[in-house]
Amino acid sequence: MLKDKIEIAEKEALTAFKAAQNGKELYEAKVKHLGKQGAFSLLMREFGKLPPADKPAMGQLINEVKTRLEENYAQLEKELKLKAYDEIIKKEQLDLTLPGTKSADGARHPVSMVINEIVSILSRIGYSVRQGPLIETDRNNFTALNIPEDHPARDLQDTFYIDEGHVLRTHTSPVQIRTMESEAPPIRVLAPGSVFRCDSDISHSPNFHQIEGLLVDRKVSMADLKGTLTYFVQEFFSKDIKTRFRPSYFQFTEPSAEVDCSCPICKGKGCRMCKNSGWIEIGGCGLVNPKVLEHCKLDPEKWQGFAFGFGVERMAIIKYGVDEIKLFSENDVRFLKQFQF
Numbered sequence: 222m223l224k225d226k227i228e229i230a231e232k233e234a235l236t237a238f239k240a241a242q243n244g245k246e247l248y249e250a251k252v253k254h255l256g257k258q259g260a261f262s263l264l265m266r267e268f269g270k271l272p273p274a275d276k277p278a279m280g281q282l283i284n285e286v287k288t289r290l291e292e293n294y295a296q297l298e299k300e301l302k303l304k305a306y307d308e309i310i311k312k313e314q315l316d317l318t319l320p321g322t323k324s325a326d327g328a329r330h331p332v333s334m335v336i337n338e339i340v341s342i343l344s345r346i347g348y349s350v351r352q353g354p355l356i357e358t359d360r361n362n363f364t365a366l367n368i369p370e371d372h373p374a375r376d377l378q379d380t381f382y383i384d385e386g387h388v389l390r391t392h393t394s395p396v397q398i399r400t401m402e403s404e405a406p407p408i409r410v411l412a413p414g415s416v417f418r419c420d421s422d423i424s425h426s427p428n429f430h431q432i433e434g435l436l437v438d439r440k441v442s443m444a445d446l447k448g449t450l451t452y453f454v455q456e457f458f459s460k461d462i463k464t465r466f467r468p469s470y471f472q473f474t475e476p477s478a479e480v481d482c483s484c485p486i487c488k489g490k491g492c493r494m495c496k497n498s499g500w501i502e503i504g505g506c507g508l509v510n511p512k513v514l515e516h517c518k519l520d521p522e523k524w525q526g527f528a529f530g531f532g533v534e535r536m537a538i539i540k541y542g543v544d545e546i547k548l549f550s551e552n553d554v555r556f557l558k559q560f561q562f
């Protein structure tokens with residue numbers, strides 16, 4: 222009898238619905254029992270073959286059963302959804318009474334601190350900051366600074382070459398060139414930044430920092446340079462620190478000098494830092510070589526200049542008494558935190 226078959230089909234569908242553990246299984250049960258290939262579709266075919274007199278009652282029964290199953294489905298679907306939410310909530314529950322995880326504080330790097338301080342001191346006498354790229358043209362890093370092709374500074378030992386025309390800048394001096402070529406004098410600029418040399422041992426790092434100073438004006442002399450650097454050293458270390466200039470040689474300055482200051486650690490008495498000499502070298506300087514001015518299309522008859530360059534790590538080593546350059550690049554926060562005065 223069709224009626225019995227309908228009842229069995231209803232029971233089977235219901236059992237399958239109830240067995241579903243989640244929305245997906247429930248949906249699959251629905252497709253299986255009420256879908257096109259399901260038991261009800263087969264029963265509909267049998268329904269078609271009934272004598273017309275039996276059709277109304279049987280049709281009504283089928284509709285009632287289908288509606289009941291749809292309602293059951295909807296109810297079970299709702300319950301499974303709530304169950305799924307409950308599981309998510311249980312799994313993702315936050316215990317708000319747990320102690321929080323503290324994010325560790327960073328610390329300003331002594332290299333940044335030294336750069337900031339130098340910029341601050343020299344900005345009081347009119348200097349402002351300029352920057353240049355770390356990958357420089359061979360011409361800006363060397364040729365325009367009057368360092369000829371065959372100079373040992375170009376030796377592969379010292380310079381990281383990128384390609385034939387480009388290097389990782391070996392000093393901040395190319396910013397002198399960039400500035401003189403893009404700005405009209407008078408010029409007073411500072412160029413702090415990263416530099417690279419193919420050199421690595423206890424006191425050398427392949428990547429370190431320099432800060433370059435450049436002044437271009439009319440009638441600039443060694444006396445102006447000495448006055449400026451003496452002022453700077455006294456502001457940076459302390460008023461009782463002396464400055465000493467030793468004749469030296471750089472292609473891009475003429476005359477050139479090495480700048481020493483009396484040792485801020487032992488005040489000139491002699492210690493490990495100054496190797497018992499009482500003096501410490503902090504950088505190089507000199508009057509801008511007229512050839513460099515000419516490279517930058519400035520008339521040396523009209524304009525003169527001076528330039529200086531300090532090693533930033535070196536200044537930090539002296540100022541804070543650090544004895545290994547490696548410490549500056551290890552990023553150990555315990556080291557860095559010592560400088561937060």
Ligand code: PHE
Nearest residue numbers: 392394471505506528529530
């Ligand atoms: N560029 C030089 C160096 O790296 C330092 C320097 C700068 C010397 C400016 C003179 C003038 O050694």
